Amino acid sequence: DAGVIQSPRxxxxxxxxxxxxxxxxxxxxxxxxxxxxxxxxxLELLIYFNNNVPIDDSGMPEDRFSAKMPNASFSTLKIQPxxxxxxxxxxxxxxxxxxxxxxxxxxxxxSRLTVL
Amino acid sequence: xxxxxxxxxxxxxxxxxxxxxxxxxxxxxIYNLQWFRQDPGKGLTSLLLIQSSQRxxxxxxxxxxxxxxxxxxxxxxxxxxxxxxxxxxxACPNDYKLSFGAGTTVTVRA
Numbered sequence: 001d002a003g004v005i006q007s008p009r010x011x012x013x014x015x016x017x018x019x020x021x022x023x024x025x026x027x028x029x030x031x032x033x034x035x036x037x038x039x040x041x042x043l044e045l046l047i048y049f050n051n052n053v054p055i056d057d058s059g060m061p062e063d064r065f066s067a068k069m070p071n072a073s074f075s076t077l078k079i080q081p082x083x084x085x086x087x088x089x090x091x092x093x094x095x096x097x098x099x100x101x102x103x104x105x106x107x108x109x110x111s112r113l114t115v116l
Numbered sequence: 117x118x119x120x121x122x123x124x125x126x127x128x129x130x131x132x133x134x135x136x137x138x139x140x141x142x143x144x145x146i147y148n149l150q151w152f153r154q155d156p157g158k159g160l161t162s163l164l165l166i167q168s169s170q171r172x173x174x175x176x177x178x179x180x181x182x183x184x185x186x187x188x189x190x191x192x193x194x195x196x197x198x199x200x201x202x203x204x205x206x207a208c209p210n211d212y213k214l215s216f217g218a219g220t221t222v223t224v225r226a
Contacts, residue, residue: 043216045214101212102209102214
C-alpha cells in the first residue's frame, strides 16, 4: 500500500485566500483524522471521521475551517479565508478502528502551509 | 483526560550506546500504546504498537515495554546509530482520540 497520501506538500498563499488540503487514506481504513502541528502547540486534533461521517470536530479552530469526506478514499480540509496564524503543518492520518477504539495510526507526510 | 508525558525532552548519546526513552500516562485504562518517529519536515512514522494485553513488542533493534499498572512505557533502541536521530513520540487512545506526548528529540553523535 502507498500509505496515506497528502497534497500539496507545500503551500504558500496570501492572507484571505482559500486553501484546500487533500488526503487519501489507506485503503480499508475506516477512521480518518486531521491534525495540525506547530512548535508552540504540538499536535492538535482538528477533526475525526469514522466511516466517512464527522464524529468530532471540536478541534476545528473556527468557522473558517471546514472538512469533508465524500467517500472512503478522499478527504479535504479547507480554510477560507486563510490567516497568517494558520501557518502550520497539517497532517492526515488513518487507521482501522473497532468498537470505537483507534487501531494503529498511520500518518501522511503532511502539508506545510505558509500564509503571508 | 489522558495526559502523556515524555522525559527528557532531548537526549544526546554517542553512537553505539543503547537508548532508553520514557513515556508515562495518567489513565491506565488504555486500549493500546503506539510509538512514533518523526524526522524533521516529515510525518510521523509508526514504530511499534503495543496492545493493552501485551507487556512488550519488538522490531529489530527496537523494543517497547508496557506497564499499565504504573502508567509507563519504555522504548529501548539497541546499539544506536546516527540514523536514529529523530524525535520519538508516544501516544495512547482514549476511545478514538490519541493523546500524544511532546516527544523526546534524540541526537546520536558519530
